[in-house]
Amino acid sequence: MPVSPGQTLSELRARKPLIHQITNYVVMNETANATLALGALPVMAHAPQEVEEMAAAAGALVLNIGTLSEHWIEAMLLAGRATEGLIVLDPVGAGATRYRTETAKRLLDELEITVIRGNAAEIATLAGREADIRGVESLGATDAAEELAREAAGSLGVIAAVTGPIDYVSDGERVLSVANGHELLGMVSGTGCMSTAITGAFLAAKTDGPLEAAAEALAAFGVAGEDAAREANGPGTFHAALYDALYNLDPATLDERARIGE
Numbered sequence: 001m002p003v004s005p006g007q008t009l010s011e012l013r014a015r016k017p018l019i020h021q022i023t024n025y026v027v028m029n030e031t032a033n034a035t036l037a038l039g040a041l042p043v044m045a046h047a048p049q050e051v052e053e054m055a056a057a058a059g060a061l062v063l064n065i066g067t068l069s070e071h072w073i074e075a076m077l078l079a080g081r082a083t084e085g086l087i088v089l090d091p092v093g094a095g096a097t098r099y100r101t102e103t104a105k106r107l108l109d110e111l112e113i114t115v116i117r118g119n120a121a122e123i124a125t126l127a128g129r130e131a132d133i134r135g136v137e138s139l140g141a142t143d144a145a146e147e148l149a150r151e152a153a154g155s156l157g158v159i160a161a162v163t164g165p166i167d168y169v170s171d172g173e174r175v176l177s178v179a180n181g182h183e184l185l186g187m188v189s190g191t192g193c194m195s196t197a198i199t200g201a202f203l204a205a206k207t208d209g210p211l212e213a214a215a216e217a218l219a220a221f222g223v224a225g226e227d228a229a230r231e232a233n234g235p236g237t238f239h240a241a242l243y244d245a246l247y248n249l250d251p252a253t254l255d256e257r258a259r260i261g262e
Helices: 005-015 028-038 051-056 070-082 098-110 120-126 145-156 183-187 191-205 210-231 235-247 251-257
Strands: 018-022 041-043 060-064 086-090 115-119 131-134 137-141 159-163 167-170 175-178
Touching (some): 005 191, 005 251, 018 028, 018 051, 018 191, 028 041, 028 191, 028 235, 051 070, 086 098, 086 191, 115 191, 115 210, 145 167, 145 175, 159 191, 175 210, 183 210, 183 235, 191 235, 210 251
Parallel strands (some): 018 041, 018 060, 060 086, 086 115, 115 159
Antiparallel strands (some): 131 137
8 A cells, every 4th residue: 555644644634533542641631632733533531431432433542551550451451342443552661660561461462453653662572572661761672673663563463663763664574664753752751652642543544554554644743843843942842833733734745755665
């Protein structure tokens, strides 16, 4: 399937899919605003009493383990079994504690995860590779990111999106690289989680091409980061400018600006 982030963005804005996000307290507001600015509709329901009903109505489900608790894990499992949309997992901090790692593995084992989006250390941990992580920040992985994405996708049975200075997205055979972005994205808490939410939105708009949709989402977010950086004096103004950049993304020029390779 051809890669066309501009076309997918246009489809997303026309459909306005509902993106159900069970995410963490740190980024809940950020990912909701990023989803809305892009053109999709966010809902942040996590009560076990309603997640099945909400998930059944959503175009995609985003699961983020950043601030875990038992009732949130229960809600993720209930929502994952009820949804008819594609599921994106963000294994925030996998490898930092046994609880996080085991929870991420349980979600992978018990749900039909479509895409896992994380940094190199998180993905390496879940793929059984050596990694160095402190808190929720990646300090490195022993495997090159491109090969890590391919091997993780194959061993976990998902599309693996490994984000970093260059992002790599793989289904276990093909590997797409995404070279868009700006270093200020690493200076604002929650930008990785935002990219996961946007991945969910792109998947909802391009259900028949999840590999391409995952790469397109990262390219679109990276282009928005480039635009926001031009208006920013530092992380604070960059954070605000990022929402405006997502809102103002131009589908007509996004294909030209997206640096997606294979």
